Amino acid sequence: MAVDSGRGDRVGWVGTGVMGAPMAGHLLDAGHPTAVHTRTRERAQDLLDGGAAWATSPAEAARDADVVGVMVGSPQDVREVVLGDDGVLAGASQGAVLIDFTTSDPRLSQEVHAAAAEQGVAALDAPVSGGDVGAREARLSIMVGGDAETFARARPLLERLGRSVVLQGPPGAGQHTKIVNQLLIAGIMLGLGEGLVYAVRAGLDPGRVMESVAGGAAGSWSLDTYGPRMLEGDFDPGFAIEHYTKDLRIARSTADELGIPAGAAAQAAELYESLDERGFGDRGIHALVLELCRRAGVTWPGGPGE
Amino acid sequence: MAVDSGRGDRVGWVGTGVMGAPMAGHLLDAGHPTAVHTRTRERAQDLLDGGAAWATSPAEAARDADVVGVMVGSPQDVREVVLGDDGVLAGASQGAVLIDFTTSDPRLSQEVHAAAAEQGVAALDAPVSGGDVGAREARLSIMVGGDAETFARARPLLERLGRSVVLQGPPGAGQHTKIVNQLLIAGIMLGLGEGLVYAVRAGLDPGRVMESVAGGAAGSWSLDTYGPRMLEGDFDPGFAIEHYTKDLRIARSTADELGIPAGAAAQAAELYESLDERGFGDRGIHALVLELCRRAGVTWPGGPGE
Numbered sequence: 001m002a003v004d005s006g007r008g009d010r011v012g013w014v015g016t017g018v019m020g021a022p023m024a025g026h027l028l029d030a031g032h033p034t035a036v037h038t039r040t041r042e043r044a045q046d047l048l049d050g051g052a053a054w055a056t057s058p059a060e061a062a063r064d065a066d067v068v069g070v071m072v073g074s075p076q077d078v079r080e081v082v083l084g085d086d087g088v089l090a091g092a093s094q095g096a097v098l099i100d101f102t103t104s105d106p107r108l109s110q111e112v113h114a115a116a117a118e119q120g121v122a123a124l125d126a127p128v129s130g131g132d133v134g135a136r137e138a139r140l141s142i143m144v145g146g147d148a149e150t151f152a153r154a155r156p157l158l159e160r161l162g163r164s165v166v167l168q169g170p171p172g173a174g175q176h177t178k179i180v181n182q183l184l185i186a187g188i189m190l191g192l193g194e195g196l197v198y199a200v201r202a203g204l205d206p207g208r209v210m211e212s213v214a215g216g217a218a219g220s221w222s223l224d225t226y227g228p229r230m231l232e233g234d235f236d237p238g239f240a241i242e243h244y245t246k247d248l249r250i251a252r253s254t255a256d257e258l259g260i261p262a263g264a265a266a267q268a269a270e271l272y273e274s275l276d277e278r279g280f281g282d283r284g285i286h287a288l289v290l291e292l293c294r295r296a297g298v299t300w301p302g303g304p305g306e
Numbered sequence: 307m308a309v310d311s312g313r314g315d316r317v318g319w320v321g322t323g324v325m326g327a328p329m330a331g332h333l334l335d336a337g338h339p340t341a342v343h344t345r346t347r348e349r350a351q352d353l354l355d356g357g358a359a360w361a362t363s364p365a366e367a368a369r370d371a372d373v374v375g376v377m378v379g380s381p382q383d384v385r386e387v388v389l390g391d392d393g394v395l396a397g398a399s400q401g402a403v404l405i406d407f408t409t410s411d412p413r414l415s416q417e418v419h420a421a422a423a424e425q426g427v428a429a430l431d432a433p434v435s436g437g438d439v440g441a442r443e444a445r446l447s448i449m450v451g452g453d454a455e456t457f458a459r460a461r462p463l464l465e466r467l468g469r470s471v472v473l474q475g476p477p478g479a480g481q482h483t484k485i486v487n488q489l490l491i492a493g494i495m496l497g498l499g500e501g502l503v504y505a506v507r508a509g510l511d512p513g514r515v516m517e518s519v520a521g522g523a524a525g526s527w528s529l530d531t532y533g534p535r536m537l538e539g540d541f542d543p544g545f546a547i548e549h550y551t552k553d554l555r556i557a558r559s560t561a562d563e564l565g566i567p568a569g570a571a572a573q574a575a576e577l578y579e580s581l582d583e584r585g586f587g588d589r590g591i592h593a594l595v596l597e598l599c600r601r602a603g604v605t606w607p608g609g610p611g612e
Contacts, residue, residue: 176508184524187497195489218490220526
């Protein structure tokens with residue numbers, strides 16, 4: 001059934017949002033027979049037009065699939081579409097591989113791995129970074145947890161989706177790695193927000209400040225990417241606050257369980273939750289500067305007003 | 307006396323540490339007659355061997371100079387070598403330009419500017435980033451505060467020292483910009499330290515984690531530069547903790563006066579001061595991970611033991 005090169009794999013896919021749709025599209029384009037399910041059928045229309053089959057449930061998407069990909073919104077969604085009555089594991093065949101791309105809780109990934117193993121299904125947790133652009137351009141970084149054999153089996157398919165595909169360790173290790181990624185971003189965004197509010201408050205021109213600092217030791221992908229957008233008052237996501245607050249909740253809960261500090265994440269979470277409550281959840285994470293400005297009684301030169 | 311191109315300027319220079327010595331060297335190499343003073347004469351020996359004249363005091367270094375450069379350790383040092391009895395302003399001629407490269411307090415820079423103006427000396431604050439490597443390779447980023455005319459006058463000379471030379475605003479604006487730079491670094495280092503401690507505690511291989519995260523949204527100059535050193539247990543500076551704690555004190559004091567939050571800087575300062583007190587002041591700022599590991603009861607795989 002399974003083909004070693006991964007070329008002939010029949011694919012089941014659950015979740016066709018801004019990330020899931022282009023990812024499933026790459027597999028379809030590569031010639032994999034693909035059955036898709038998603039909550040709102042019209043969001044799968046492009047894939048169906050491209051030749052994918054519609055599945056009425058996650059279980060049906062998994063039926064007869066060699067590899068089942070899941071890309072949904074939250075750990076609760078994963079629990080439902082994988083472990084639920086009509087979930088992937090209710091339909092998956094023995095020998096199938098389940099790859100959960102959702103950024104989720106490492107403990108849930110371990111639970112899914114164990115539940116899958118009980119019925120002869122191998123599972124990988126494989127959260128990604130790179131955003132919707134990375135998904136569209138198949139340039140994601142894919143952080144994988146699971147056993148080496150399953151990883152080797154899934155690798156050709158994963159390489160159709162990402163430019164960096166790394167087995168990080170046992171089940172859950174992919175999620176743990178994504179958490180590290182989000183902890184790094186928390187510090188970067190916090191420092192960037194505080195630094196830029198300082199700049200404005202001190203009477204500096206933030207764009208000119210970026211000119212001096214971006215190329216040196218204070219430089220970051222976030223400054224390069226979000227800096228120009230912030231200056232233009234463009235707070236479209238990128239990476240939406242409502243998704244990041246979810247990730248930070250997982251990160252903080254896991255860090256707490258591991259007994260380690262996550263002070264930058266705690267500060268960032270408080271600021272982002274405040275933005276979310278104030279209706280900025282669909283804005284990009286670089287809108288942090290707006291919240292810091294508001295608290296400091298400073299007007300961000302690039303607007304927008306509220 | 308003053309030459310517009312800056313080519314014939316006679317230079318006085320105060321402070322020949324790891325930054326000041328190569329900076330003065332570039333001016334000497336460019337043909338500027340240079341008189342140097344520093345606390346410990348032997349640290350100026352290479353410059354003297356290269357043709358610089360020895361000055362027995364900052365005042366003497368400034369005597370007959372068109373441009374006086376100062377690169378010392380702290381605001382206290384600036385106060386002494388610029389405003390003190392034998393300081394630069396006690397020797398400087400009317401029409402001279404004083405450029406203070408020290409990372410210092412913006413309020414002190416304004417005070418120096420005013421004191422200099424009283425005796426017909428134009429002053430710029432011009433703190434730099436880029437470290438000892440940037441100083442040696444004349445690739446510093448120089449953040450300048452002062453008036454446009456003095457900046458234009460000093461620019462050819464500044465361009466012998468840096469790849470980025472930007473007038474940020476009036477006196478003190480250079481220092482404010484450098485503070486922004488240090489606030490950005492505080493967030494980056496805090497997130498990086500917390501993320502890597504999380505990685506180790508979660509059983510991940512930090513090097514493999516870096517492979518997954520460094521190229522994406524969590525990427526930074528600090529991760530690229532310090533990540534490999536941390537993995538090798540190499541905590542040599544780079545940028546020494548004892549200097550950064552000074553900068554963070556200035557940053558927090560100024561932020562406090564401006565009435566704006568600097569939470570990342572506060573957290574980073576507490577950690578770095580603890581490292582300093584424990585004898586790690588001469589280590590690089592990437593040793594933050596060691597302090598976070600210690601507090602979490604985690605052993606950093608790259609050592610060193612204590």
